[in-house]
């Protein structure tokens with residue numbers, strides 16, 4: 421544990437995904453009591469979660485700092501390069517090597533791993549840190565008034581603070597905002613998430629290319645309203661495959677679930693015109709999951725009117741499915757949240773800490789969500805003059821022996837990445853405490869002192885009169 425908090429309180433965290441488990445670890449590190457309520461059993465989650473997740477440097481450095489480097493290295497690989505091709509033709513456009521200098525500046529690494537592997541690392545760490553994680557506990561209602569949650573079983577649990585880490589379709593968000601923000605937002609495209617066994621790929625001469633490249637290379641296909649990403653993951657001999665495609669025909673229900681179990685044929689039908697290696701990859705893939713990609717506008721209120729309930733992770737700032745920063749924003753939230761609550765001395769501070777959390781995080785998250793939306797658009801830009809310019813710029817870089825995101829228009833993307841990844845989540849919370857938190861404490865203390873002085877003066881004048 422890092423520095424012990426002066427006042428220990430109880431947190432109920434709704435949702436045992438990446439945000440919920442990271443929040444449990446971070447809060448336990450400073451000494452608070454934490455119970456995580458997760459609707460699914462571990463076995464169910466292992467079945468539902470069978471895709472890859474990318475952890476950019478801004479998150480890997482937090483997890484390393486929490487002592488999880490060894491556990492993460494066992495299940496991940498470190499990516500150092502990216503190869504870009506055209507989705508429809510397979511034309512090689514160029515490569516981008518993550519520059520050592522930029523990576524050093526960020527203080528972290530790009531890690532690629534299975535989503536289930538990441539969840540297990542976080543789950544084990546949360547348990548080892550002393551958090552209680554209750555599986556099969558589905559929350560049906562929450563309230564910040566005498567903070568409590570009710571489960572499907574009718575059981576009611578009390579806490580000092582309720583943290584909604586229950587994903588983009590969130591009971592806690594609904595209770596705070598008063599409506600289902602996700603359902604109210606139309607979807608732009610579909611995201612298919614699956615894996616491909618490495619052994620099957622190696623057996624196919626057309627797919628051998630992926631193994632000739634260094635193990636750390638990520639492959640990106642840019643298409644006309646379509647995009648794909650494939651990368652090797654740690655732990656098992658498998659590739660992750662992410663696909664973004666237009667919605668299906670009108671009238672077909674594009675349900676929305678990370679759970680997988682879809683018919684492979686459906687994913688293949690959605691591929692459209694694509695290069696033969698991508699087609700092959702989808703023929704060898706495991707059953708995919710399909711998730712709707714939504715550009716959800718920023719959610720205004722993260723804290724309830726009683727100042728005892730808050731949303732974090734995708735519940736507070738849903739990202740387009742498959743975003744590079746999806747898991748990262750969840751862990752950054754957890755780090756900032758726990759840093760603020762490491763200064764707790766009095767329950768009166770709870771509400772101001774929850775509001776400070778939103779103040780500290782909302783601009784950063786809104787800007788990351790916007791960047792992810794732009795990156796997705798950049799990757800799946802509709803055919804036309806803008807797309808031709810994009811490809812020409814990258815071809816020109818390659819011809820000059822440069823990185824595809826190494827300069828010109830495309831370098832904006834790389835500058836954004838540098839800005840995103842150098843962010844120090846915990847320092848932001850420390851800065852807030854030094855600039856505002858302590859100031860408020862001192863102001864509070866001064867007003868208490870003044871009140872005490874006035875009471876003494878009142879008493880003395882009463883005594884004199886008597």
Ligand SMILES: Cc1cc2nc3c(=O)[nH]c(=O)nc-3n(C[C@H](O)[C@H](O)[C@H](O)COP(=O)(O)OP(=O)(O)OC[C@H]3O[C@@H](n4cnc5c(N)ncnc54)[C@H](O)[C@@H]3O)c2cc1C
Nearest residue numbers: 435437438439459469471535559586587678733734746747
């Ligand atoms: C099963 C699953 C598999 C995923 N697989 C991938 C993947 O392969 N690649 C990828 O990039 N992203 C994946 N994601 C998304 C990714 O986890 C998120 O984008 C990101 O990490 C932020 O996570 P979060 O914790 O805020 O939300 P989520 O990851 O959505 O976690 C929310 C958690 O809350 C639980 N929950 C929801 N409602 C309730 C309730 N009422 N009571 C109790 N518990 C509740 C959910 O079961 C879930 O475990 C997956 C998400 C899930 C849920």
